[in-house]
Every structure is written in C-alpha cells, then in structure tokens.
Amino acid sequence: MHRFFLKTEDFVDDRIFIIASEDLVHQWTKVLRFRVGEKVALLDGSGREFIGEIRTIQSKTIEGKITLAHMCDTELSTRIILAQSILKNPDKFEWVLQKGTELGVSEFYPLITSRTERESLHKFERLERIIAEAAEQCGRAVLPVLHEPIKFEAFLKLEFFAKGQASLLMPHVVADGRIADFELHPEKRVALCIGPEGGFVDKEVEAAQKAGAFMVTLGKRVLRSETASLAATTLLASRIESF
Secondary structure (H helix, E strand, O other): OOEEEOOOOOEEOOOEEEEOOHHHHHHHHHHOOOOOOOEEEEEOOOOEEEEEEEEEEOOOOEEEEEEEEEEOOOOOOOOEEEEEEOOOOHHHHHHHHHHHHHHOEEEEEEEEOOOOOOOOOOOHHHHHHHHHHHHHHHOOOOOOEEOOOEEHHHHOOOHHHHOOOEEEEEEOOOOOOOHHHOOOOOOOEEEEEEOOOOOOOHHHHHHHHHOOOEEEOOOOOOOOHHHHHHHHHHHHHHHHHOO
C-alpha cells in the first residue's frame, strides 16, 4: 500500500479524506493511475496513519473514506539531530538525507565549516521531497525537518544546547571514546556532528569540546564524511533502541 504525507491543502479526519494539493492529485491520477476503490495510507505528520479508500476522483480533488486510524510506533525514543557538513557532491548529501531518514533522524542541520567547499544547498525543495519519500517508504509517520545551512560556530550556540535540551556527540579521528559509552538522557535530544571532507579543524574541535561534546571514534580507519555520518547514526540509533 502506498503511503503519503499530506500537504497543507489536504484534509483528513477519522471519517474522510480530501486530497486537494495539485502535486498529489497529479501523482495519484497521472503517475500512479489510482482508481476508485484503491486503498492508501495517509500521514498527517503528527505520528498518525490513516488507512483510506478512494470514493471519488475529480479533476482537482480526490475524496474517500477512512477505514482505520492509528498511531505509528516507528520513531526513536530519543530524537537524533544530524548536523552534517555540506558535501561537495550534492548526490552524496542527498544520500545522507535519505538514509538518515530511514535510520530515524528527526532533524537535519547542514553545517558550514572551515573546510566546507559548498555553503548552500542544491534545490532545497528537492531535498525535502527526498526526505518525505524516504519517510513514506520506511514506515515513518513523522516528517524529519531539514533546516537551512548554518555555520558550525552558530550551531554550537543554538537554544537547545544553551537550555540543556540536547547533548553533543562528535566523531573524531583521534578520539578514543565509544558511542556505546555515551550517556543517554531520555529528555534530551542527541546532536550528532559530522565533519566535511578533510575533517574539522583544531579550532572547531576545541569549540565543540568547550560546548561539552562527547568525542568518539568510529574505528581505526578514516571514513568518508557520508560514511561516517551513517555509521555513527546507525550505532547511535542502535544504542537508543537498547536503552
């Protein structure tokens, strides 16, 4: 069964749904060629999933009835913030967003660091669509948030750090800590910081340590930025699941 996050123009409750957003109407009628009687899963972004059946198809709207509504239990108990340095290759950054979504990341912060070669994102709307499609595919019912690019120094000063609402976790080639030893707090998010090609400079490492970062190793080998990102996310998600 196909799963779809609803747009602002769409409507759903425990009885009916109305699809009015132009892109969804086009996708359902022209691409997927849905017909009356087709069953779909609709997501409102709050964690609820609605199972519906199409009843009428018009040129600008599609309507149907809801047969089941329930809360999805697919989110991690501790939210992961992935602060990924913007990669030179846009395809690799897209891959990090897609796989990070599948692994349970709640928020993405594209970082601008001393060694970051790109300081802007390639087609922001496309990236949001990649995240949404990955969330639909993997069974999530809460849509991860993609923030605008932010300088590393500014990221360390965000409000959730100042208020003690998030812990900072940072892989580094000379660190000897392990993610398995990282102390989780149920009420705190975990911000995972991943450096660019070439890594963080010493000044950035020092700033992170002053901000209370827990420095960890990902093994004896030097990983590419996108590999480190998903390896660390996988290890952290596994740690959260067993917490």
